[in-house]
Amino acid sequence: MKEMVRYGSILGLICIVAGGxxxxxxxxxxxxxxxxxxxxxxxGLKEVVPLAAHFEAAxxxxxxxxxxxxxxxxKLIGVAFKAQxxxxxxxxxxxxxxxxxxTILAIKILSQNETPGLGSRVAEAExxxxxxxxxxxxxxxxxxxxxxxxxxxxxxxxxxxxxxxELIQ
Numbered sequence: 100m101k102e103m104v105r106y107g108s109i110l111g112l113i114c115i116v117a118g119g120x121x122x123x124x125x126x127x128x129x130x131x132x133x134x135x136x137x138x139x140x141x142x143g144l145k146e147v148v149p150l151a152a153h154f155e156a157a158x159x160x161x162x163x164x165x166x167x168x169x170x171x172x173x174k175l176i177g178v179a180f181k182a183q184x185x186x187x188x189x190x191x192x193x194x195x196x197x198x199x200x201x202t203i204l205a206i207k208i209l210s211q212n213e214t215p216g217l218g219s220r221v222a223e224a225e226x227x228x229x230x231x232x233x234x235x236x237x238x239x240x241x242x243x244x245x246x247x248x249x250x251x252x253x254x255x256x257x258x259x260x261x262x263x264x265e266l267i268q
Contacts, residue, residue: 144168147196147205148177157266165263168196177204180263184255186211186248187218195230195256201264206230206256211248218248230256 144154144166151168157178158164165180182193189212196204208222220226220242226249229239236257241249 143194143207143209144179144196146207147194148179149196149204150176154179164266167267175199175267178263178267180259181209182252182255182259184251186213186221186251187245188213191221191248191251191255193252193256195260197260197263199267200234201260202232202234203230203236203256203260204232206252208252213245213248217242218245220245221248221252226252236260 141154145151148154148168150170152171153169154166155169156163156166165178167175168177168179170176177196177198179194179196182195183190185191191211191213192209194207194209196206198204206227208227211219211222213219213221226242230236233239236253239249239253241253
């Protein structure tokens with residue numbers, strides 16, 4: 100019994116030290132992590148609406164609904180928004196660039212954890228390139244063997260594009 104208490108105390112002390120160390124590292128790196136995430140988001144926005152000079156977030160309270168893409172003269176040339184849906188094994192988050200008339204400029208898969216070699220192929224240019232300059236997404240071909248993941252991306256983009264188009268009209 101005495102040995103159990105001793106081992107329990109040692110283990111507890113190790114957990115406290117390790118937890119404190121992890122909390123300290125988190126506090127030191129959190130601002131850098133946030134800055135890196137913002138830089139990746141800005142690069143993604145520029146990728147899906149390449150002609151935009153700057154982006155302005157359209158918010159509802161604290162939540163960003165979409166980003167207005169402006170040219171160098173301040174004219175609205177498009178919007179960018181995120182679409183998310185459940186794929187085969189994970190949520191798939193997509194960044195979409197769209198013209199005000201509803202034409203999809205491009206998409207970029209931001210995050211997915213689908214089956215490697217199958218569902219993960221939704222992030223490849225062969226699939227995402229089909230969305231370029233498309234207004235009607237009914238012609239997008241699903242990836243063979245990854246129909247659920249492909250359909251999740253197509254349906255989420257189509258659904259969210261319809262919502263955003265109504266908001267900007």
